[in-house]
Amino acid sequence: MSSHSCHLKGGRLDFSLVQTEAQDNLISLLKKCPGPKAIVWDNSLIGPVDLVAQNKVLKEHSVMKMFPLQPEPFPEVDVAHVIFITRPKLHLMDYVGQNVRADARTKTEKQYHVFFVPKKNLLCIERLKHIGVFDSINLVEEFRCELFPFDADVVSMEISDVFKEYALENDPTYLYQTAQAIISLQKLYGPIPKVWGKGAAAQQVWDVITRLQREKNNNVTTKPNQTSTIDQILLIDRTVDLITPLATQLTYEGLIDEIFGINNSTAHFPIDNFLSSEERTSESLSEDKKQIILNSADKLFADIRDKNFNAVGAFLSKQAKTISTQLDNTQERSVQEMKLYVQKLPQILVKKKALSHHTAIAECIKEVTDSYDFLDTLQTEQGFLNCIEDDKASPYIEDLIAQEKPLVKVLRLICLQCITSSKLKPKVLEHYKEELVQVYGIQVLQAITKLEKVGLLKAQSPTCQYANLRKALCLTMEDTSEINPTDISYVHSFYAPLSVRLAHKVTKTGGSKLLKKVLKLLPGPTLNESPAVPKTLAKSDPDAPQVVLVFFIGGCTFAEISALRFLSQQEDTNVEFVIATTKLINGTSFLESIIGL
């Protein structure tokens, strides 16, 4: 096992299996094209695929060159095969067509192949036929990589438009794909004996799974021989909890995502903070961004990622002290101790480097979190979440609009107000709309209509949904410690993610009574089934900790992940959560995907 996948092991489910499976799949596909080859990548896949098959592996299978898939043709290369690896998207098919046609004019004879991730698509093939390149393509294959492993407890499908397509466009394509992803998980980790879900999408995904399993049982006689390692799956339709993504995440990892954006476990930071003063003055800056990989392979990051940012500073300085004591006072040591010290030195130095990185990152974050802008926004959010002054137009939002702040930021706050308020008058909403249109232009109507359609923008819910939920599920906690948290609300400093509260209640024994009342307040059907699992495959030890897979359909935030991890770590719990999602999101990326920016 390469060091590349170490961080995937060690959880209750070995997610390196997901990686190996995907990698083997890709290699077997590459073997179908013997000889030197070039890969032309759909840009959205480069990052995720790197999580399952690194360049080194590809090189071993004679991949000589890699290019991004663009309308402009890739440069001339001397290879036997050109493989386009792409999501089944229509506009990408046009790119493939343009590339193939341009390259066919070059002298070297080549074979062209298209690998779809994870599934072929009728319309794409029709498109290739229509533009007249289908016949020039030798192999049309499926690189069946539905899930990309992010960490020992997180996998993601990495498709950003899932929520948009099912909630806005009524297109169930990705729900089908989600179902297939869950089936592929069951293939690796055994049948799941308990299912709970909430929301229309959850129901639909489960229906498809049941259907596909029936189909599959009819085809394959060799029954899966993997015993159950997942005790329960929770399917959470994002529609059920639209509040959480809108609230600003206040964990370390969450803030990095909110401020700098994390893509495929990688984030870019302004390089200034990472340089010593000497380096800063020297003019040899080749890059203006520092790229850092963020996963649990970095031990220090694993320790602080889930902490509230306010607890991070103290932790880092404590670490710094330990390291400096380790490095200092070398004089008073015996030869024996010295030897031990030298042995440990590389480790300590790695730690030191990580520490300096995270200290720098923390500084970058602090610059933002200390800004009035950030604090004011946070205060407004908290006002909404605490159901204070929620029925009038917020002067803060009005000011933001007047100052032409980024549209998504404004919409994020308006949406939060709409969802949390129980008395918001249509008049107020109309006022917001007028303001938005006057400031940002008529095209805003498009975004507004979309948000209205998915239920993010609406006036006055007669059920006082949020207020009731807040009371029933204790969604806001006034007195939680950010440093030594006792409740998941620490991830937003005082607001507990609704989705995670639900997951907690569902998996806790005896929480069902209260839950019934709560579930009535939430949209969509509730799913609660125990599909029959062959006795031979049932888990042997019923007292062992329960592994619960929480699958967020429509995306989940880092704060939600942190909250679930927090629950797993509680001493009085017998539940361990692993997380799957269609995409890792934050409020901004979530809204951007919906309004199609």
Place this chain on the structure above:
Amino acid sequence: MSAAMLTADWFLLGRDLYFRKFEIYTMGWHQDINLENFIATSAPYGGPIAIRRDEQKFIKVQGSGQPIISIFSGSGKQITSFKWTRRPIVCMGWSNDEKLIFIQEDGWVVLHDMFGQYLHTFEISKKIQDAKIIDARIFTNPHNQTGVAVMTSNFKIFLIKNLQDPKTRQLSELIKSSLHPTSWVVISEDNNTEVLIAREKELFRLKQDEHHTSIMLEPDISNNYSSILEMAVSFNARHVALFTDSGYLWLGSSNLRTKYCETDTNIIHKPKQLVWCGNESVVAYWERDNTLFIVGKHGQKMMYTYDSSVYLTAEIDGIRILSNTQHELLQKVPDVVQKIFRINSTDPGSFLLEASKHYQKRSHRANEYICLVKQDLKKAVEQCIDAVGYEFDTEVQKMLIRAAQFGKCFIADMDSTKYVNMIRLLRVLNAVRDPKIGIPLTFTQLQNLTQKTLLDRLITRKEYYLALHIAKYLQMPEEEGSSHILVHWAKYKVSQAHLEEETVARVIAEKLGYTPGISYSEIASTASQCGRKKLAIKLLDYESKASEQVKLLLELTENTPALSKAIESGDTDLVYMVILKLREKMALGDFKMTIRAFPVAQSLYIKYCKEHNTQALNEIYIQEDDFSAQAQTFIMESLDEKKAHMRDSLLTSAAEAYRKGRKDMHASMCDEYLKLLRYQRSLDEKLGQPKYVGKSVHETCLLLLKSNDVKSAEKFRNEYKIPDKRYWWLRIQSLAHLEDWGELEKFSKGKKSPIGYAPFVDICLEKNNKQEALKYLPKVSEDLKVKYYIKAECLEDAAKIAFEQKDIQSLLYVQSKCPSQSSLSEKVNSFITQLDNRK
């Protein structure tokens, strides 16, 4: 049963090669069938027998002159008979999958099933044209498929290697000569199928290459002859036998390079049949005196005489001999059987059998025999188990099984798997050998045929019940065994036109349920082929595989059910498949009506149109009265640079659409935008450069203010109803932009600010003008005051105010901003303690 009895049907060929010939059935057919007058043919692997009258023999014919084809089972039970109404038959035979093949004089091949049902027909080659077919051979190729070869009246030979995939090849031609061919055989080896043909004394090999000229072959035949009368190829195509007109039988390799022997038969007529018996010996049969002549590869011979005509069928492990009364098997005695039953055998198996027999008789000698094989007991048991497979007689089977069982008792760790498997297979063999079924299959044949094919044969015979039992008994996987059988049963049920649809569907579903491996679409497809569309649709309801279901429903032009099933499946690829198919097949109006009943289909089609056909998209929006979507489309278009010239009309249309959809607010927004656009144009015209067009109301006003045109801005603001608050923002922003601080101050003093004075501070700080900012600090509202003093870095004042406000929180905050150990920090500290004490 004594040893002598057991070997009574054995005979020696030469010195040490044992053969045996024993009856498997007494033929159940009517006495009046005399094989002498018939041409018979039997399918390999104990398949059915077909007979027709030999037209070259004179007998009294009843009824019309049309030939009658009769089909019997191996035990002589009549299955069917039918009149031949087609062209004269040159050759009749069976394929390996038990289809009856007729090769007609005119070059057409006709296939029937074993129940006499016509299946299909095809022409061998257009090239045959007027020439007649004069002779034909049916052969098995190495892939166990059946092929045919025909000879035309001008002695050309055409070949089809596999009837299931009839591709005809013409073979190379003979060198021209006045002589006529005397005999020919097909040698089908690996990928090479050739014909060995004799023309009197000459011998040729014809290849699958029309233009290849054949060279005369000269087999090493020592006895003089003038013509090769008959030839035969062994089952594995490695050996050939040639019969010359001097009565000699020559055996050798099929490439004619090796000669095994040359034997005098003392008969110089052409034999009626010349057949290899396994790969060891050749059997020649002369009808004239009903003689069978068996010749081994080393020249050993043996002769049998029958009292009436017989017919020989080659099997891989022997020959079946069909006579008027009997059905016999002639084969080399399998080695292991020989070892056990041969007189004076000293093989362990033989001793074990003896021991077992004595044990049955309760004789102590059992012990003596066991002692003899003590060392080899395992082998002995295995021999008995192996041998039992070759036996047809159930008594002998029992005897051997008992011996094996007896021997097993003495072995501590005997693995019984083989024993159990053999008994299972034996029961199956006995079941199919039963005269009612009439398949005289040997163990070797079963191994070669595979169990699955045996099931298929039972299915062909409609012995579903037996097949089902066998499949369960042999523990075959469901999709090969029970499911497979049930599907065929269901297909048979479906094809019976007299049964009522509702019942058939119900009966089938009851029996098949959701068993793994059942393909309802396969059954439904059969139903539809039988013209029972309704039944097919009913059956498809049970199909679990959505893609199959949808495909067939589409074929049946069941559009709506196809669409609804596709949507149910959740697989949008299927839905798109249906949508595109329907779009192609249906009239546009019908198509639209069909899909609008399915919201998912409708949304997918809309999405499709967005990508492919915006015209159609608008039509749908209009059809659905979706005014909001129409308006959206107009707005989007109006923003398109390429359609700048249509902007006004597009915005008007958008407003209209919104109005129709009762979204008056949106409509008036559009109107306002149109108005704005016109105003901006006039501004740009005045300016002589594009500056305003495309900007929002807010931006336009800001631009006006920034160009210091406050008058126009005021007017603009009133016209577009920019709220007071936002207008204040615009004013201070523009003034800060112009850095007109005096004007800003004047403005601040004019009216009471609706947005407070904090923005004034902010805006000055933004421009790094702390001096100006200080002017507005005192006017900031009380609750924001501390914060703004801190913002402006007036920490000391901030601390004072916080202290006055008795706000510890703010004080703590101020403290966090102070440089540590400064005098200010101490001061703040003292404030805090004071406040604390006052509490």
